[in-house]
Amino acid sequence: MTTDNTRSAGRPQPPARRAVRTWQDAERNAAAWMRHWGYPDADARPGGPDGGVDVRSARALAQVKFQAHAVGRPELQRLFGARGRNMDRQLLFFTGSDYTATAVAYAAEQDIALFVYGLDGSMTPVNAPARRIRDAVRPTPPEPAAEPEAATRPEPVPAAGPGAEPAKERRPGSARFALGFLLAVVALALPASDSFVARPSRTAATAAMLVVPAVLLVWGIVEKTRRRFGHTALGLFLLQLPVGWLCNARLWQNGFLPAGAVTLASTVAAVLLLRHGARIRARDAVA
Numbered sequence: 001m002t003t004d005n006t007r008s009a010g011r012p013q014p015p016a017r018r019a020v021r022t023w024q025d026a027e028r029n030a031a032a033w034m035r036h037w038g039y040p041d042a043d044a045r046p047g048g049p050d051g052g053v054d055v056r057s058a059r060a061l062a063q064v065k066f067q068a069h070a071v072g073r074p075e076l077q078r079l080f081g082a083r084g085r086n087m088d089r090q091l092l093f094f095t096g097s098d099y100t101a102t103a104v105a106y107a108a109e110q111d112i113a114l115f116v117y118g119l120d121g122s123m124t125p126v127n128a129p130a131r132r133i134r135d136a137v138r139p140t141p142p143e144p145a146a147e148p149e150a151a152t153r154p155e156p157v158p159a160a161g162p163g164a165e166p167a168k169e170r171r172p173g174s175a176r177f178a179l180g181f182l183l184a185v186v187a188l189a190l191p192a193s194d195s196f197v198a199r200p201s202r203t204a205a206t207a208a209m210l211v212v213p214a215v216l217l218v219w220g221i222v223e224k225t226r227r228r229f230g231h232t233a234l235g236l237f238l239l240q241l242p243v244g245w246l247c248n249a250r251l252w253q254n255g256f257l258p259a260g261a262v263t264l265a266s267t268v269a270a271v272l273l274l275r276h277g278a279r280i281r282a283r284d285a286v287a
Contacts, residue, residue, distance in 0.1 A: 018121040020096065023066035026117065030064045030094045031055045033115075033123050037133050052082030055092075062092040070098040073106045080110055092133070099126060105278075179233050180216025183240050187213055190244060197249040205247035212240045235273030242266045 015032035018025065027044035034042035039057040044064075055062035063079040065071055076093060083089055091112040099107070099114055104127060107114050113133050114126035125131045187209035191202045198205040216236060242263040245251050 015121070020066075020117060020119050020121055023064070026066045026094065026096065027054045027064045029117060029121050029123075030062055030092075030115075033117075034060060034062060034092065037137055052078045057089075059088070060090040060092060061086075062094060065093075065095040065097070067095070068097055070100050071095045071103055072100045073102045076103050076106050076110070076112055079112065090129075090133070092130075094123075174220065175233060176216050177220030179236065180213045180220055182213075183216065183237070184210060184213035186240075187244075191247070195250065199247055199249040208247055209240065209243055212236055212243065231273045231277035235270045235277060238266045238270035238273065242270075 013036075015029075015036050018029055018032075020026050020029055031042045031044040034055060034057060039060045042055055042057040042060065042062075044055045052063060053061045054064040061079070061083055063075070063082075065075065071093065079091055079093060083091060091110070092115065093107070093112055094115045094117055096117055096119065098116065104114065106112075107127055107129070111129050113130035115130050116124045116126055118124070125134050187206060190196055190209065191198050191205045196205075245263050245266075
């Protein structure tokens with residue numbers, strides 16, 4: 001057997017090309033590719049109630065769209081919701097068209113693999129989770145010839161095959177949680193200070209100042225992401241400042257103009273930083 005034939009024999013072959021003319025063809029084609037990627041029980045059942053899922057496997061769920069317009073974020077959210085509490089299942093999305101920028105950004109945050117299929121049955125990964133699934137299908141090296149001293153050699157560590165679980169790349173939102181905790185401490189301690197004159201009351205001022213930290217704490221606990229957070233963190237921090245100033249009557253005793261100007265400037269800067277952070281995450285997701 002030649003070297004080329006040996007390599008070809010050890011490499012998992014992609015599914016045979018099939019014409020995709022209907023949505024049923026698209027679902028069966030997606031299931032065939034999922035079996036090739038290491039989900040051997042992937043099964044498409046066209047015609048039945050899917051509840052947001054068209055292809056099911058013990059370790060993955062997939063939605064398949066046969067449409068001309070680009071897939072948006074709501075369709076990905078529907079797939080994410082269909083997973084329920086089975087957070088260990090990989091989510092995959094297939095379409096014959098394209099994805100909007102907001103959909104790509106959401107998929108990056110929720111680790112949803114995005115693919116675009118061709119009418120000839122070909123499959124193209126769109127984002128990092130999809131490329132990770134594709135790249136997990138590695139060539140299997142040919143068995144070496146038996147050697148007399150093989151029994152005394154340590155056994156090699158087996159390489160991850162196509163059925164192995166991909167390494168988890170997502171990390172908890174610890175930066176969001178830490179910032180939320182810090183701002184929560186400030187929101188609880190500041191109204192108790194003698195230099196703080198609460199308006200309308202200390203309870204209301206404390207509650208208002210705890211809104212941003214509460215959002216950050218919940219966001220950091222629930223959501224998992226590896227995207228940049230620096231611009232968003234600074235924007236949320238600046239958003240907390242005008243909330244505190246608005247609740248402190250002493251800062252307004254010297255007139256509306258100085259306090260109002262600082263409050264407006266901080267609010268505008270916070271909004272710009274939050275928008276810039278969203279653009280960075282969307283750009284990284286596409287890259």
